[in-house]
Amino acid sequence: MLLIQDICLSWGKKERNSACAKKRTEFSVAYSLDTMPNVFHGEVLVNRLNFRQSGTVFQISNGAANCFQSYPSVKDLNLTNLYFQSDTYSCTVVFFYDERRSGQPVRRGHNKDYDNADSLLYRHDVLNETAFSLKQGQYGRVIWNERKTDCDTGEWYYQLHALNLLYSDKMPEADIFLTGKPDFEYKQIAVLY
Numbered sequence: 001m002l003l004i005q006d007i008c009l010s011w012g013k014k015e016r017n018s019a020c021a022k023k024r025t026e027f028s029v030a031y032s033l034d035t036m037p038n039v040f041h042g043e044v045l046v047n048r049l050n051f052r053q054s055g056t057v058f059q060i061s062n063g064a065a066n067c068f069q070s071y072p073s074v075k076d077l078n079l080t081n082l083y084f085q086s087d088t089y090s091c092t093v094v095f096f097y098d099e100r101r102s103g104q105p106v107r108r109g110h111n112k113d114y115d116n117a118d119s120l121l122y123r124h125d126v127l128n129e130t131a132f133s134l135k136q137g138q139y140g141r142v143i144w145n146e147r148k149t150d151c152d153t154g155e156w157y158y159q160l161h162a163l164n165l166l167y168s169d170k171m172p173e174a175d176i177f178l179t180g181k182p183d184f185e186y187k188q189i190a191v192l193y
Contacts (some may be wrong), residue, residue, distance in 0.1 A: 001052035001099055002074060002084070002091055004046045005031065005164040008063070011053035027063075028178035029143065029162035037068055039110040043086075046079075050131050067171075081144065081188075082163070090135050091167045095142060095186060096121060096128035103159070104147030105190050133188035134167035139157040139180065141165070158192050 009027055011020065033047055046069050052061040071077055074084040074091065080101045085092040097107035107127035113119035114128075121128050132140050142163045147156055164177045173179070 001168055001170075002044045002086070003033075003166040003168065003172060003176075004079075005033070005049070006046055006079065007049045007051070007164075008054075009051045009053060009058065009160040009162075011159075013155065015053050015055070016158075020053060020056055021050035023058075024160070025051065027053075027058060027160070029049075029141065032034040032178055033172070033174045033176065035068070036171075036174060037070075038180070040068070040070040042070040042072040042076075044074055044077060045106070046071065046077075046180055058183045079163070080161075082142065084168050086167075091165075092133040093122060093140060093165060093186070094129065095131045095144070095188060099124070099126060103148035104192075106128065107188060107190075127188070131139055132184035134165060134184070136167060136169055138149065138183040139164065139166045139177070140186070141182040142186045145190060147192045162164040 007029060026177045031049060036047070048062065048067045048069070050061045076084045077084060081095055081098050083094050083096065085094070108125055109127040111121055111124060111126055111128040112130070113121045114123060116122055131142055134140050143161065145158065145160045147158050150157055166172055166176060
């Protein structure tokens with residue numbers, strides 16, 4: 001089973017001052033799984049948490065404290081900038097710049113599939129690399145940020161994404177992401193002008 005906690009913090013231009021930026025350094029990138037379902041169908045369970053920064057206050061913005069969704073397998077996941085490859089013993093997490101869904105800046109760098117004609121990233125000058133590989137019982141974290149444009153107003157807004165991932169053969173405790181440090185951490189933090 002792969003358990004993913006997908007956390008997103010959004011803020012606007014008003015929050016680009018030093019007081020708000022200082023407050024963002026205190027934003028938690030892990031939360032308790034208090035309302036985790038006891039039973040779910042599939043190999044993957046995703047817990048989504050969306051927050052909005054208003055001044056120096058963080059507010060939950062998806063209407064519910066915890067939203068869970070299950071998927072039959074890692075092949076059915078469609079998370080921005082991430083894809084997964086799993087087998088009986090491990091789950092490999094790959095970070096890639098998704099040109100259709102990601103904001104700015106464009107992430108360039110090593111594309112491990114640049115010469116692979118069967119890949120969707122064939123001959124693309126974008127970042128595509130293995131973040132880490134999890135074995136049973138291991139916990140990893142992926143963090144990245146981006147700047148996007150609101151399609152209605154044309155104004156910029158900003159996002160910080162943090163994904164906590166646990167590859168396990170049993171249901172974890174609700175505080176699994178709070179009680180220990182990740183075995184692996186991968187970051188793609190860019191200057192958002």
